[in-house]
Amino acid sequence: MIPFLDVEHEGKQTPAPPPRVAKVQAHVGNTFFEFKIDLGQQSVVSEETLDGRHSHIDSDYTRRAELACMADPRVKEQVAALNLPEGATVVVEPWTYGPDGMNDMSQRMTMCWFYMRLSDDPDANYYAYPLDLCVEMSEELKVVNIFHLPSGDHDRIKTEGKPQEFDRRKIHEGSEYYPTLNTEHRTTTKPYHVSQPEGPSFSIEGNKITWEKWTMRVGFNYREGMTLHDVRFDNRSLFYRLSLAEMFVPYGDPRTPYPRKAAFDLGNDGAGLCANNLQLGCDCLGHIKYFDGWLSTRAGTPLKMPNVICCHEIDDGILWKHTNFRTGRAAVTRSRVLVLQTVITASNYEYIFLFYFSQDASLHYEVRATGILSTAPINIPPATTTTSPPAYGTVVAPGVLAPFHQHLFSLRIDPAIDGHANSLLVEESHPLPLNDPTTPNPHGVGYTTTQTYIPHETGLDLDHRVNRVFKIVNEAVRHPTTRTPVGVRLLPCYSQMLLAHPSSLHAKRSEFAAHAVWVTRYDDAEVFPAGRFTMQSAGGEGIASWIEGRRGKGRGAGGGDGDGDGNGNGDGSGDGDGESGVRNRDIVIWHTFGSTHNPRAEDWPVMPVEKMIVGLKPVNFFDRNPALDVAPSTQERNLSVLVEDGDGQGEKGCCEGVESVDM
């Protein structure tokens, strides 16, 4: 790809494309394979048998699990014992889980969680009525185990193998979200339209986007959903590939069977498979370009996923401004931003994934969590009790517990900062000592920075207290003025890492969730930091294991590992580079971020978005402000409208320049 892209960007000739090879997982008979298929040659390049593994879950299997569960006579008995109100419809929500040592370690199991709705409307919110029943199904969709659920801090009614009967006091109003059931709507919100009479500023050619000096290609696959490729600004290379590479949603209630509540919505469920068909005017506002995705059905026939990615501009306020107080004259530009958005539905939850590109060559990645909290039943406490809140969740409606959980995401950043040989440079800001004669600091105000190159693959943590900044640089390209290596810096999302104990299967399966920033050597096979099989794994397949497996290998004598530029601290290693050296190498950076989500009442019945934002911006990469040439913001172009007092519509105003205020 690299030489192909270089030739393409030079623009002098149309290069011959490299071979197109697709990775395909398929069940053939009883065997599960992963093939690599050369699409041009129509031949199988390689074939791997995946014994003891299974594919990502698919909606057909899930549906069959529901039906098999409901059809089982023991389950029917249990449902009857729930003594549900008349008119209730039972809803089964299957979640797959991996082995947890209680079962054969190679089995996929499905946990069927039970809910009900009291309304005939199939869009009634069944999460409002979680039931005291959970059924474990085997790979073959046979009922293996029936669980009753811990239901709070109060004495559990002893039921001898039967679930607790549904407590009629739990019937309530106010938990609907669907507009025909949640019908009281504000009428105060006036329409807001975006119009671009000359059309948007982007141009699209196939999957290639050109916008305000940015160029990139957008991709889509069943597992990661949206991916970005060959991201350049002003024809200088920044990123080879950007994607959400994995996510993990573990629940924190330790009581059986809740440790089996966890989700890998990319690796196990497939973010591409779950992508929403975005609707004009609903999910996206303004002048919208949609990209379709292409997946395959279970039978291997092509499946079009329409409108899975939308592309449009937004105005993001002031980009830069300065007023010369001596003359009173102001220069101001507005920030136009390109948005690429996709939305996935993973059972109860929705996740909105957005890339934002700015005219100043910065980009941001944002996750918005919304949708419906996953719920569990909890007993209504006796009226005479002054009860503490539960230990493992929040009561959001009568009898409805929203358990504590985490959302942990891994943003995979495959940089190509002016080329593929990059390094990870960590900067910190520290006070100067008061009494070091080599750095006099008589007033105690001095501070300076340390710059440390990371020599080998590793996981690192954030520290805002020392202003720790992670920079991806190209040591061979010096900025002509600052005399530092060109690079970009991470604007991280400060998040708690995985709470589950390192010995737990949750931790073993989500190695990426132990540290906020990882650096590895690029490897074609290393795209998913919780490994290829996530929930199916007993550990040892994720990013920490890749690193461990290479540690110390391939080190020769010599092969300098010093920092070589007199800049700041050395890296302290002195060993040869080996297989795990990450200086001046083709490296990948992975940022783990997310949210420890201890639900609040305001997250119910549907959650207003919780935003998690990561940024990447150039540091001494460009000569100067890359948005210096953005045209001045003027009323003539922007056509704002002046609103007078009250809520009238006002007149258009128009003015040039700013008069300084002379006191």
Add this chain to the structure above:
Amino acid sequence: MIPFLDVEHEGKQTPAPPPRVAKVQAHVGNTFFEFKIDLGQQSVVSEETLDGRHSHIDSDYTRRAELACMADPRVKEQVAALNLPEGATVVVEPWTYGPDGMNDMSQRMTMCWFYMRLSDDPDANYYAYPLDLCVEMSEELKVVNIFHLPSGDHDRIKTEGKPQEFDRRKIHEGSEYYPTLNTEHRTTTKPYHVSQPEGPSFSIEGNKITWEKWTMRVGFNYREGMTLHDVRFDNRSLFYRLSLAEMFVPYGDPRTPYPRKAAFDLGNDGAGLCANNLQLGCDCLGHIKYFDGWLSTRAGTPLKMPNVICCHEIDDGILWKHTNFRTGRAAVTRSRVLVLQTVITASNYEYIFLFYFSQDASLHYEVRATGILSTAPINIPPATTTTSPPAYGTVVAPGVLAPFHQHLFSLRIDPAIDGHANSLLVEESHPLPLNDPTTPNPHGVGYTTTQTYIPHETGLDLDHRVNRVFKIVNEAVRHPTTRTPVGVRLLPCYSQMLLAHPSSLHAKRSEFAAHAVWVTRYDDAEVFPAGRFTMQSAGGEGIASWIEGRRGKGRGAGGGDGDGDGNGNGDGSGDGDGESGVRNRDIVIWHTFGSTHNPRAEDWPVMPVEKMIVGLKPVNFFDRNPALDVAPSTQERNLSVLVEDGDGQGEKGCCEGVESVDM
């Protein structure tokens, strides 16, 4: 005010307003006073003589400082010795500084930093040519001292009391920002218009804003600029007052005279005084309501500050969404946000201050730093040297150093969560132990939260590693469903605190900058966390000193300080409440945040905005999602436009609902 507001909000009668008292600082003869004036009675309520203090700087004094500096014969001699190119215009930029122990501690001094421009155009960027000269002026605007500047890591040319001659190699292109001098503008950015055919959703009555269940009043004063008052949602009280209460910008170069480079842009310079006159279509896009401010001239006559605050809506993408995968039907709403924006110019820098109000009862406060880096001269290194970057700044143009510095802001949050008796509750999330029989955790996945009430005034720090959450609650009001006290939580901006040594005058003057979150008892006089006089102070006047002064006072026997509700940990004190107790009290929360700014080339010649964002959102305050009643997002209302391939304008599309993808 409190009973007045309560009666007003009840709406049954128009209450008699409380007395209007203005705080006025004035020089009368040679004495500097602070008066409190009852405007209704037209009488002086109190009078305080401020011996040894001076007023905030004003532009007249600053201008006189420039002129006096340039007129001084010794300065003229120095300027001549600079041997500037023909056609150069010298520009003097005065920065006041407080005493630093080298002078009489009660003197205000002005440091005149020297720049030049080579163009006749008065909007040429003179920061591109910092000169080797700095002149210290006394309070009476007499030249007291002449400094030559440290100019880099290279041998300083010995000049025996004269500045270094201006090095012609420093003359360069590319440092202009003003549009008539920086003339190459992109033509790729297509127009983007916002229209609201029914007008905006807000209504304004005087300084009272009503928007989407929010109500508030907006204020403006010379020191803080924009302030917000009596902020309520759905007629429930949340905040009595919100404001930026102080900011501090210290520079980190320890070499004389740079320790005198620091700014309190509120307390010393006056953010209200520096507020920009916002221009329709330039600074603000859409349907804009402007608020004027009123200050006074030096003579005490009224001075209108037009358009200092703008108010408008924006669309912020999806607010909440859920698709029921079983039916394929989606419910989605879009987030409409109210923006209140003000911009200040503080010499070289601009700061944009924004409040955002969302329909889900969350609000955000954002600071955007832009404008021009303050610069210092640095020698061009010999051509044969492979030089390290400088220790205390970034070289952004030939001979132009942009020194390292910090921006530290204090957001003052005066809560009134369902009333004025509030508490600060700190939540953390911790793993359950593996082997505690009282909390079985066989799979190692469990975690729970700790809830700790802060008993006394103090400064606290952030810790994302334990998901430390700061909640302001009303212990007397329990959420009916979650059984926890109603409250709001802070979404902090993780920032490095002050780097200057605690013994430095920088630290003594900016006590708020030592910790990220402070809690104090409300006191009418305690509005400015670096004290009333900031730069004029030798310390002991800020928030930490207020706290220290009250520590241990007024504690009686008894007066329970336990947590009283069986919820989580006790607060460990057991003492009587005293003057510094902050449980169930009228308290104020102060969030310190900002940026350690080690400049980059992309920040030059004018800086694309650096954003710092703080949030406040309800936690178990409302019954459920306060935005549940936002009307569904439809194409019919939103009128998005479909863009076909290429960059055509496309057709309007229209669709309802979402079909699920059946695999």
